[in-house]
Amino acid sequence: MTTSQTSAAEPITASSKKKKKTESFEAVPKKPLTPIQKLIYAFLVVISVTYIAPLLWVFNVSFKTNKEIFTSPFALPENITFENYSFAWTAGRLGIATLNSFLVCVITLILSMVIGSMAAFGIARMRWKGAKLALTYFLTGMMIPVHCVLIPLFTRFAKIGLSNSIAGLILPYLTFALPITIFIMTGFFESMPNELIECACMEGANIFQIFYIICLPLGRTGLFVTGLMTFIGNWNELLLAMVFISDDAKKTLPVSLSKFVGPYNTNYSQMFAAIIIAIIPTIIVYCAFSNQIVDGLTSGAVKG
Helix, strand or coil: CCHHHHHHHCCCCHHHHHHHHHHHHHHCCCCCCCHHHHHHHHHHHHHHHHHHHHHHHHHHHCCCCHHHHHHCCCCCCCCCCCHHHHHHHHHCCHHHHHHHHHHHHHHHHHHHHHHHHHHHHHHHHCCCCCHHHHHHHHHHHHHCCHHHCHHHHHHHHHHHCCCCCHHHHHHHHHHHHHHHHHHHHHHHHHHCCHHHHHHHHHCCCCHHHHHHHHHHHHCHHHHHHHHHHHHHHHHCCCHHHHHHCCCHHHCCHHHHHHHHECCCCECHHHHHHHHHHHHHHHHHHHHHHHHHHHHHHHHCCCCC
16 A cells, blocks of 8 residues: 555544644635724724723822822822822721612612513513503603702602601612613513413413513523613712712712812822722622623614
8 A cells, every 4th residue: 555545544533624624714814904994993992092091090190199190190100009098998988988889779779670670571571551651651761850850859858757868869769770770671571582471371370470480580681781770870879869968977989079079179199099999899890790781782672
């Protein structure tokens, strides 16, 4: 048997297949970017720098003194110390404020997800004449700015004893979180196939079992989206918390940040350190669940 016949009779191994596959991929040349694609990438880079650069600058100056901020605002700090963070945490009472914000946001998050998902399921999957009218009624809440109801809410809460309380802050947060929750979850429930509901009905499941066992697990991506939007929005809310809460022990984190700005002078280094402390939880939460937000918005945007 000749050498050529021997090589032809050799079995094709997995490594040889992988080598041929790699060679086939390498043989395909990459297409150059079109001018429109280059323009889009350049635009995205500019947008990314616009959002990231101020955050990096605030983080940089949070380690400086006020003198360094005014003399060399864009240079690196001469000595990296955590005195600004220590002072901001203790003097600004950020520990209590963070706990209050976390308590308000978590309670509002749970209530909005439970009530909003149940209302959205009733509108999307249950047949009754007022479904479209109810959805329109809830969506009108998205068109009402908070400034229009600020004074009526304050006077009403003062009469019933809810002013200067955590409960008086949770109620308006929940009210403004429900419309967007119901809107997004309605799209998710409407996109679910009818065959699942029909099969569950044939198996003897009641309406509560269909909601909790079938529809709610399938709509968990929508719950991620609405939950994160509610949490981040309420974590950064300032106006309602500043008007309704006057007790320092009940103030939330955004209100506590306003203490660092005085009428005559401002300690910028400590204020920037407090800002970094305030935004760290939202950055962690968003980075951990950013994929769920994108998937939820795209999958719930269309029906079918």
